Amino acid sequence: MDTNRIIHGDAVTELQKLPSSVAQSIIADPPYFNVLEDEAWDTQWKTAADYIAWCDAWVAESMRVLRDDGLAFIFGQLGKREHTFLHLMSRLSQQHQFHDLIIWDRAVGYDERRDSFTPQYEMILVLRKGESVKFNKGSVRIPYDAATIETYLKDKRYKDKDARRAHLEKGKYATNILRVPSLKGISKEKCGHPSQKPIALIEKFVACSTDVGDLVLDPFLGSGTTAAAAQRLGRQWLGIESDSSYIEIAETRLAADATLFSKS
Template sequence: MNFFYHGDCLEILPTIPDAVIDFALTDPPYLVNYRDRTGRSIANDVRGDWLDPAFSEVFRVLKDDALCVSFYGWTKTDEFFNAWKRAGFRIVGHIVFAKSYASKARFVRYQHESAYVLAKGSPVLPAEPVPDVLPWQYSGNRLHPTEKPLSCMRTVIGAFTKAGDVVLDPFAGSGTTCAAAKQLGRRYVGIELDATYHAAAQNRLADRSAIAA
């Protein structure tokens, strides 16, 4: 099972059967109307009306006693928290990825990304839990304006899955989660709305050298 869909996850997730996904790792829009220096943007990055239905579907397709790791926009933490809890998730962990550089500076210098670990049911504890602070390697954002580092996604997937597991990313962007899953011998289901990012991900997943980077 390796699928990378082009389309809206609110339309594609309902076509996936109940309880077939082992683990979800995703980087949804942060609801900040982000634009990078070249003007690239992210769909659905203004309002959070998709949060509840999207994470309800993620909860449904996950197997019992499974985990979801989701990045989030810290200025909209309340909206993400409420959506996760309404979907049925319990918050069981938080991971901070420490950057060696500041991506922005206002009242403080922003030198981290973060994600919550969400549980459906009572997942088995990992044999070797990862630290809750991990190093961040700059991706270069070549394929996507908020492209996550392959090394970070590989660390998270490796900690919470085993070979052959199915990893879901409903906001897959340039396919980093899926590339990391493939590299580790996991199967993947990715969904991306934007045609440009979807095409970049498809090319990436077909290119062995890109996956190994």
């Protein structure tokens, strides 16, 4: 199977053409259903039931393509009073094996509201296929600053200070609340997609769920963030995208990214 390429087409249709059990990780950022109300691809379903039925189909095909020890990361978000993703998570967790729920703390809020708290997070439902999964916990450590390391080294319970310093300098293990700033219009990383995710976030998912050479699949590639993250980390990748304008953006981005990192 050819990898490191973008497939132009419908996610469900193209997923059905792929072999079973080939992807080590699936990272999917699908339409959220009436959250981005100005985007036709997010408002194409008449009812929440229609949207959930569509999700049933593409998730089922994605899980078929996933390896037995793989993980599927599925992004979702609540709208102003929209709660469809809550129902979808419940449904998918009944149909497939629940593994985790990650909260992406965007660091800044959006869509100010007069009668409730300003939302600042999105959710990532994580599903697994088998009883055991590949998970590289050490790849998603969060560095301590120098002052914190020096403070922790004063703990008298640890006699081997060199070993303790080496441990601290690796950083602490990440929790399932990941604080990564969202992309703003002035961000150099921003490249034309209204729901583009920061590559620093996607890299965490690629790093923790795959090894070098493994295949990462994104059924909704958009501007190519998953492919760029996989490319940087030495993974194989495969993306599906229905919008030709986004494919053009992704291809340009990936070519520039490959050139940049080949020189570094």
